[in-house]
Amino acid sequence: MNKLPIAVIGAGLIGKVHIDLAANHNEVCLAAIADPSETARQMATSYNVPWFADYRSMLDTVKPKGVVIATPNVTHGAIAVDCIERGIAVIVEKPIAYTVEDARRIRDASQEFKVPVLVGHQRRHNPIVRRAREIVASGRLGRPVSATVLCTWLKPDEYFDTAWRRTKGGGPILINLIHDIDLLRHLFGDVQSLQAVTSNETRGFEVEDTAAVVLKFKNGALATVSVSDTTAAPWNYDLAAGEVERFPQQDVNSHYLCGTDASLTLPRLEVWEYRTGKGWHDPLTAERTALHTGCPYTEQLRHFRAVIDGAEAPVCSALDGLRTLQATMAVHAAAASGAAVTLPDD
Ligand SMILES: NC(=O)c1ccc[n+]([C@@H]2O[C@H](COP(=O)([O-])OP(=O)(O)OC[C@H]3O[C@@H](n4cnc5c(N)ncnc54)[C@H](O)[C@@H]3O)[C@@H](O)[C@H]2O)c1
Incomplete structure (x- = not known):
């Protein structure tokens, strides 16, 4: 199976988890990291992927099939809509947005551009x-x-x-x-x-x-x-x-x-x-029941690919993220x- 190129925007605490899992996944691969920090630049070098300080440049240059948004809450709305308008599917970390208004913007853009959104409530x-x-x-x-x-x-x-x-x-x-x-x-x-x-x-x-x-x-x-x-x-x-x-x-x-x-x-x-x-x-x-174990973040990436391929419906959609928020x-x-x-x- 060809691995689907996924980029990560935001390489902080949880971004690092997504970066490492994407780089070692069976169904997706790490295409790029966008985060202005020096740590993120070094991380991109160590994973041998392109680094961008500005996520819009990354979206327009690398054109990944999907993006994980792991930036501070206040930025989720603008970054998610920028990805969706370019036809790029997103996993946006929880909360879907900083405000209910921004969450509605993400849901509306997803519907208008027919681009899938997953919200990172990984427990699901x-x-x-x-x-x-x-x-x-x-x-x-x-x-x-x-x-x-x-x-x-x-x-x-x-x-x-x-x-x-x-x-x-x-x-x-x-x-x-x-x-x-x-x-x-x-x-x-x-x-x-x-x-x-x-x-x-x-x-x-x-x-x-x-x-x-x-x-x-x-x-x-x-x-x-x-x-x-x-x-x-x-x-x-x-x-x-x-x-x-x-x-x-x-x-x-x-x-x-x-x-x-x-x-x-x-x-x-x-x-x-x-x-x-x-x-x-x-x-x-x-x-x-025998305790079921497994890494929900790895499974979330598998599901993300299946959603992008049109094989599965989002387990946690933009509407779910909005209602939970x-x-x-x-x-x-x-x-x-x-x-x-x-x-x-x-
Ligand atoms: N699902 C979970 O269990 C879980 C766990 C932790 C955090 N989160 C969520 O993940 C998000 C990030 O949290 P964190 O703890 O990793 O934060 P963090 O502060 O550790 O990392 C955020 C990173 O985003 C970068 N950044 C900021 N603005 C940016 C921009 N415009 N473009 C690119 N990069 C930018 C920063 O340089 C930083 O490296 C938050 O929304 C948080 O709620 C979810």
């Missing part, structure tokens, strides 16, 4: 999440009723040496909770409304360090999510799923989905259900107003 590509989605979709849980999600862990003090992480938009709502909201949307469908309380009392920065969120889904289910980056706790999908090497894996669950017939945990994929009688006096049996932004709005926020039908 993890075999654990795929299996969970199959279990929920099969109806085995019965009517989905509730979800309890923990996103609790401890970011080290030096993480906050970077100024933007101490200010609005740099906190765990937009950086971490957005993944949990996307995952819940992937399993339960769209959010109807939500309420939230946030706190910055532990670190004392302008940005929140903790939040409690209650969501109502259009399917009728309710969910509660506790998020904090200031707690010495292991109950967090990134720590539990072992998806990323830089986080030591903890053998715990972070997500508990409960239905009228059975319940499901993630990432351990335990299904709890009654085998004999059905009620709180009867024993519940737990069945644990709307729900995440609504957490800030709900916390500020103290009232429930109903989401638009975008």
Whole structure:
């Protein structure tokens, strides 16, 4: 199979991951790196690919088939639309954009130019999440009723040496909770409304360090999510799923989905259900599916190629990215107003 040339724009923390995986992938190859930093220039030399300080020059010179956008959030809208207008498919890292308006621009450009967009909510590509989605979709849980999600862990003090992480938009709502909201949307469908309380009392920065969120889904289910980056706790999908090497894996669950017939945990994929009688006096049996492992970023690149070839529809489309962003932004709005926020039908 010919490898499809993919370029990476933004060679920072997550860009490096995409660069390395693209350079060593079976179905795509690394075509170029665009990032004005000296580190990025050296990286391009070490991977033996062209380097560009300006991503537009790269797009017009290299003409890659696809691009991974791994730049700061505020740049996503303009860079994605520049790629789409040139007919180049994109994976845009999460959040799809810094504002809902920019996210709509990306969705509209994708529709107008008929160019596919994938949003980098990589959990959707993890075999654990795929299996969970199959279990929920099969109806085995019965009517989905509730979800309890923990996103609790401890970011080290030096993480906050970077100024933007101490200010609005740099906190765990937009950086971490957005993944949990996307995952819940992937399993339960769209959010109807939500309420939230946030706190910055532990670190004392302008940005929140903790939040409690209650969501109502259009399917009728309710969910509660506790998020904090200031707690010495292991109950967090990134720590539990072992998806990323830089986080030591903890053998715990972070997500508990409960239905009228059975319940499901993630990432351990335990299904709890009654085998004999059905009620709180009867024993519940737990069945644990063999843990599925795999690198979701590698799978995301495979899927990206299949989407570009027209063989698969995007697992996380621009519309998904937009709706996940709307729900995440609504957490800030709900916390500020103290009232429930109903989401638009975008
Ligand atoms: N999916 C995930 O799990 C995950 C994890 C981390 C970050 N992210 C997302 O990835 C994006 C990047 O985050 P990061 O932590 O890697 O940031 P970073 O600050 O480490 O890296 C950003 C890079 O982009 C470069 N850059 C800035 N403006 C540019 C431009 N106009 N053209 C080309 N390059 C430019 C910078 O020089 C820098 O090297 C963010 O949107 C973030 O939310 C996603």
